[in-house]
Amino acid sequence: MSRTKPERSFSIALREAVEKSNLTLSHLAEISTRAGAPVTQATLSYWLAGRSQPRRRSSLEVVVELERALNLEPGLLVEYLAIDRDLWRYQGAHREAISVISEDLVRIRQEWGIPPDDRMRRDYFGVETVMEENGGGYFVYELVLTLRKDCVPRLLITTDPAYCRTELPTDLVIDYGATLGRICRLDGGALVHELVLDTGNGVLSTVALRMRIPLRQDAPRPDHADVWALRPFGVVAASVSMPATGETYHRRITTFVSERSADLSRHESTWEPWRGGILYGAVGEVPASRVVLEWTDLTPDENGEIPEYSSPAPGLQ
Amino acid sequence: MEPRSDRDQFAENLRVAIAKRGLGLEALVDRLRARGIACSASTLSLWRNGRTHPRRSEAIRAVEALEEILCVPRGFLTGAIVRRSRETMTQLDPDNDFGHILEEGQRQLGLTDCDHADRLAMREIVWIGPERRITRTRVKVVLRGTHTPTLKLPFTIEGFAAQDGAWHPRTIVPNHGVQTGDSIAFPDRGLSMHELLLDKPLGPGDVEVIEFDTVVSEQEIAGTEQYCEHFLRSSRPVPSMVLELRFQENDMPARIDSAASRTSAPEHAEYLPVKPYGRFAARAHNDVYGGGIHMTWSWETP
Numbered sequence: 150m151s152r153t154k155p156e157r158s159f160s161i162a163l164r165e166a167v168e169k170s171n172l173t174l175s176h177l178a179e180i181s182t183r184a185g186a187p188v189t190q191a192t193l194s195y196w197l198a199g200r201s202q203p204r205r206r207s208s209l210e211v212v213v214e215l216e217r218a219l220n221l222e223p224g225l226l227v228e229y230l231a232i233d234r235d236l237w238r239y240q241g242a243h244r245e246a247i248s249v250i251s252e253d254l255v256r257i258r259q260e261w262g263i264p265p266d267d268r269m270r271r272d273y274f275g276v277e278t279v280m281e282e283n284g285g286g287y288f289v290y291e292l293v294l295t296l297r298k299d300c301v302p303r304l305l306i307t308t309d310p311a312y313c314r315t316e317l318p319t320d321l322v323i324d325y326g327a328t329l330g331r332i333c334r335l336d337g338g339a340l341v342h343e344l345v346l347d348t349g350n351g352v353l354s355t356v357a358l359r360m361r362i363p364l365r366q367d368a369p370r371p372d373h374a375d376v377w378a379l380r381p382f383g384v385v386a387a388s389v390s391m392p393a394t395g396e397t398y399h400r401r402i403t404t405f406v407s408e409r410s411a412d413l414s415r416h417e418s419t420w421e422p423w424r425g426g427i428l429y430g431a432v433g434e435v436p437a438s439r440v441v442l443e444w445t446d447l448t449p450d451e452n453g454e455i456p457e458y459s460s461p462a463p464g465l466q
Numbered sequence: 467m468e469p470r471s472d473r474d475q476f477a478e479n480l481r482v483a484i485a486k487r488g489l490g491l492e493a494l495v496d497r498l499r500a501r502g503i504a505c506s507a508s509t510l511s512l513w514r515n516g517r518t519h520p521r522r523s524e525a526i527r528a529v530e531a532l533e534e535i536l537c538v539p540r541g542f543l544t545g546a547i548v549r550r551s552r553e554t555m556t557q558l559d560p561d562n563d564f565g566h567i568l569e570e571g572q573r574q575l576g577l578t579d580c581d582h583a584d585r586l587a588m589r590e591i592v593w594i595g596p597e598r599r600i601t602r603t604r605v606k607v608v609l610r611g612t613h614t615p616t617l618k619l620p621f622t623i624e625g626f627a628a629q630d631g632a633w634h635p636r637t638i639v640p641n642h643g644v645q646t647g648d649s650i651a652f653p654d655r656g657l658s659m660h661e662l663l664l665d666k667p668l669g670p671g672d673v674e675v676i677e678f679d680t681v682v683s684e685q686e687i688a689g690t691e692q693y694c695e696h697f698l699r700s701s702r703p704v705p706s707m708v709l710e711l712r713f714q715e716n717d718m719p720a721r722i723d724s725a726a727s728r729t730s731a732p733e734h735a736e737y738l739p740v741k742p743y744g745r746f747a748a749r750a751h752n753d754v755y756g757g758g759i760h761m762t763w764s765w766e767t768p
């Protein structure tokens with residue numbers, strides 16, 4: 150996660166962005182300073198020429214402001230830096246991960262006034278599949294977010310109608326932390342839900358949110374959970390809780406992680422026996438990630454493989 | 467900037483370790499960078515002089531790497547950080563002496579201050595039953611291994627006092643990723659410390675979620691006092707922490723308040739009203755190290 154590009158790359162990326170923007174260094178320094186990240190024109194000039202690069206923690210805020218002023222994708226400049234702070238939070242999602250976002254979703258964000266950089270720190274994202282004994286069940290979404298100054302406290306959550314029952318507005322239940330805003334259906338059927346965070350009295354800067362969506366009764370029983378997070382998150386977790394039937398299950402966890410300046414890397418566990426009624430798979434502190442959790446009541450052979458099993462999650466073959 | 471502590475063992479240990487190894491701060495920065503850890507010379511200098519202390523989990527990882535680079539025993543630096551956090555707990559809450567209890571419990575269970583597992587997130591759900599007593603809690607912790615495989619962790623929980631004054635510890639019921647090992651009780655403090663044995667060793671970089679319930683029997687609950695408060699705290703850095711209350715339908719308290727603090731006892735922080743949603747109420751906090759969340763509730767109309 151911390152491989153550093155050559156130092157001159159930061160200066161090249163900054164120089165190209167400044168030239169495209171037609172903004173002067175004096176103007177950029179003024180914008181950044183006014184936004185609460187003071188910097189001088191001389192410092193920017195040094196960075197642009199490659200004679201120095203941002204190293205102090207306070208410089209990170211300046212680079213984030215430069216990205217905003219230059220209308221760059223969040224993280225485009227930050228990913229070149231080596232600053233001793235939780236840098237991964239400021240890196241943009243890798244392009245390969247971003248590519249799964251449909252143009253429709255980009256358009257919805259624009260129409261609903263949600264900028265690419267909403268200035269929220271994403272601490273936790275968990276999706277739990279709860280399967281009940283009577284064949285019913287529901288998905289539980291849990292999020293923890295830290296609100297920064299000037300943040301846009303609204304989120305978009307996309308749900309898959311193949312598994313989620315979302316015909317009625319009352320199907321989606323928010324237990325706490327937000328109210329439901331607009332809903333939009335994408336081509337292909339996926340639903341986009343706007344969640345308006347409860348910012349309380351403005352003092353509570355960290356917000357916890359929990360919501361539930363019922364499983365479709367007419368859909369096959371889920372045998373995997375597939376959780377995407379296209380922004381930097383402290384933790385991304387997929388889990389399933391099963392009724393206590395006494396059956397033995399095995400789990401396999403596959404994660405796709407966007408590491409710094411690298412392609413999405415895939416890590417796959419072996420099939421592991423699972424004790425108890427709940428099962429987790431998680432990744433931590435990554436700019437973008439996908440966690441796929443699979444479970445089965447089949448038993449692995451002596452090679453640790455399950456011959457009869459065909460992976461239910463797309464892209465895992 | 468923090469005031470320099472008279473007993474700043476971490477700064478002293480770091481100073482000694484650097485001097486013995488004979489490396490300059492820039493050389494340390496380069497070696498950390500080679501391990502994928504970014505930490506500036508100015509930060510190292512501030513730590514060495516006791517002007518600031520590592521708190522964030524990223525900083526703790528840098529300290530763990532420094533133990534290897536400086537060829538000092540495991541826990542020489544990280545243990546000093548944990549001990550400092552406990553001392554802060556004790557200084558801020560001398561009546562409770564929570565920090566020393568943790569130290570004594572760990573010693574008796576044979577656990578060290580340095581368990582090589584980052585806590586990435588911590589969540590506790592508290593169920594309040596029909597008798598308006600806490601019946602059960604569910605604890606979920608997301609762990610990431612640092613450099614040597616971790617097999618066991620300590621966890622401390624509060625028990626219940628019955629009306630006759632007898633103290634009842636809670637039982638831990640594992641749900642995922644752990645089993646219970648030994649435990650030690652501190653009846654006069656109403657606390658017990660438990661050894662949690664991981665189902666599989668947590669190797670460097672591994673991320674795993676552990677989950678367990680803490681319960682008391684219904685018979686025991688019947689004789690306990692009504693506790694209308696709950697703490698969630700950690701002596702180790704936790705970037706994300708959530709405490710959630712679940713009441714009975716149609717029996718919500720008249721008032722719920724919460725206080726949260728990063729580095730000191732939460733009960734010394736400002737209490738704010740918590741807005742209930744249906745039967746739920748939650749409070750979250752970030753970058754907690756030695757602090758935590760305290761929630762209180764009451765059915766009496768103010």
